[in-house]
Amino acid sequence: MRFIYTKAFQRSFAIFALVSLFIIASLTGFLNPVKSGILKAYGASVSTISDAGSGIKTTFKTLFLIKKLSSENDQLTQKVDELSFENARLKAAKQENAALRRALNFEQESSFDLIPVAVKISDPTGFTQTIVVDKGRSSQITEGSSVIASPGLLVGKVTRVYSTTSEVTLITDPSLTVNAFVAESGALGLLSGEHGLSLKFNLITHNELIKTGDQLVTSGLSGDFPRGLLVGEVSSVSSSSSDLFQKAYVSPSADLRNLRFLFVIKQ
Template sequence: MPRPRFRVLLGMVGVGLVILALHDGWLNGPLGLARVGFAPVEWSITNVGETVGGVVWSFLRVGTLSRRVRTLEEELARLRAEQAREASLQQENAELRQALRLLPRTRFRHVAADVTGVSTDGASAVLRINRGANDRIPTDAAVIAADGVVVGHVSSVQTSTATVELLTGGKVRVAARALDTGAEGIVHGVRGLDVIFDGIPRTQTLRVGDRLVTTGLDGNFPPYLLLGTVVSVRALENAIFQEASVQLPLDLHRLKVVAVLLES
């Protein structure tokens, strides 16, 4: 065998060993250390990329932006009204729980984190955040955005950074309930192509437009976090369960700030 080819073969074998080592987690330690050094660079890159991308995107979509702004203004007004109603309900709820001597509904506190990186390979769906073991972030902690929208959970923690597995990727499964009809099932992603609400018995009613929230039964996410809205319902003939496609309220790949929920 000629020498150059032998070297290439050796290189390929080396790469194979690296893949095996990565797969079995043997390199987690060195990778964690490397990420500590890369974190500031990574953050700068993301910020620059985001700024440039934002300018280009705005320029390309300038025609549709004004229409979008009008729609969002209407949506904002509606949400403000809804928020005011909810605030009064929350106050009433707190008073009632105090009167009945019930424990507070949630026992979590938030730790805000900046998103410093986003996966680019098309197979994984992860974010990197600038909080880690130094901030007492545990693995499997729930991550939310916009004060109550499920983003995913922490899949690995390094010294000053952590990796968040997104709901869209397929590794995160959340016990969910439709607020309007009470149907219960599991919400999970399919390779970033769709988010599905499935495992719902056909005896339960499910409608397009239903809002889905967490139930808290999976033990990872506290109850009443928003997951999304049902956009289509499918039920095969003779199938025991039905499933629905879910539209998320936020584009999880474009988040800049998230919050990690820690038990207090």
């Protein structure tokens, strides 16, 4: 038993005790105020450097893209015209829809109650696709709430809430699955993250029609996400007769690499 008096043993025991204490304190929630404080200080420091970095990035981007701007402007003008027409058509359809709903005594489509949040940090370990936002329990954010970018593009889900900050898992994280359907054909399937870059749309039966460019919208089936949020666009389809289901790769509609301001849907 003499070994317990050796320095090596005492040192190892001290480290073991410290790590165990850290894990237990974290599990019991005792560390939450410390964690929240560190996340706040860390987020503020990261934002300061990140904003400077973002400025440099934008300057270089503009210098490189200046040549393309003219042709891009023409394309965008054309796109605006097309979208204006589409918008007018949709407005008319919405009015018609509302009139029909009234006639059928349906409930009016409810609009979301949104909490604006700012992105503070992303997971520096790179093992998970998560971000930390600047509002938490004190702003009535709850675990499981959906997070969207401004026009209704799904970004992720709140997975942990602290007093003044919250952790959001992005849709590109493999641990998150989203029930979605193809807006064009109505084909249902399950979306999950793929290498943190894109999304995989799985479990689509062979009789469903799915093609590149199709848009995917949340179905609201599992209750995890409200129905009607735009998730992404089909970038490629993989279909083989030997496979039980079709598979499609989807690029997220929200720019998940440049997230700044988001909205949490109040539950």
